[in-house]
Amino acid sequence: MKYAKENGRSDEWVKRGLWRVRRPKRRKSIIQPTGVEDCGGELVFKYRLPRSGSLINRLKVVGDLQVNNRQFEVKLNSINIHGKIEDECVELQVRCDKKGYINTKTFMEKLLSRSLNCIGCGACISSCPQGALQATERDVVVSDKCDRCWNCLKVPCVIEDSERMTSVKMDPFMISPCEKGLAMNHILLPNGELGEVLARRLRAKGIDIEIHEGGRVLCVSKTFPTWRLERYLMNSLFNE
Ligand code: SF4
Ligand code: SF4
Incomplete structure (x- = not known):
């Protein structure tokens, strides 16, 4: 209670044990x-x-x-x-x-x-x-x-x-695991247009891909190796 008062925390913060809630991890x-x-x-x-x-x-x-x-x-x-x-x-x-x-x-x-x-x-x-x-x-x-x-x-x-x-990073995109724990990797792109173009080209190669957030996030199964995905993305960006 003393710490809570000194640091401007409410009684509620102590009673409900909100002090147990840790700060979320900082993103790199x-x-x-x-x-x-x-x-x-x-x-x-x-x-x-x-x-x-x-x-x-x-x-x-x-x-x-x-x-x-x-x-x-x-x-x-x-x-x-x-x-x-x-x-x-x-x-x-x-x-x-x-x-x-x-x-x-x-x-x-x-x-x-x-x-x-x-x-x-x-x-x-x-x-x-x-x-x-x-x-x-x-x-x-x-x-x-x-x-x-x-x-x-x-x-x-x-x-x-x-x-x-x-x-x-050298890529204009980032690949990260799905935050909800689904067996998917997310490809984060700077804009939706790029996402639409990449999704179309990757689908043409037979890769199953979902488009979210207007093309800024593409979802691919985790079974698809990340290194291959990176290579496909770079090839799709520059060779077609
Ligand atoms: S680059 Fe070398 S000196 Fe610098 S933090 Fe890494 S290990 Fe230490
Ligand atoms: S590249 Fe080789 S020679 Fe150069 S600083 Fe590193 S360890 Fe030393």
């Missing part, structure tokens, strides 16, 4: 591309990312980082990253080969998410055979000794999958 925040372009054999993903400490420096694990004024560029085989540094954020364009999309996606999502969320615990430092990772007060930075072996991305990161993590 996810940064999706602000635009995706189909440029022939290549895809271009555009982002606006918060300007966190080591975000740009950590791109050294992709390739040679060239910084010129407020612009930077990194190249690695079929991946080309071009960025613009603004006061509050970084505008990023990730250009990649369509054929290598799945590999690029796995790599870039991990790298960008870790770079944005790193708390500098130092757990990944010993994984670097070149001694290229150095701890700072708030995160870790990559030195020019990096030879792109990507060992540091293979070891688990303490912040990964935590509720506090802000994930960066």
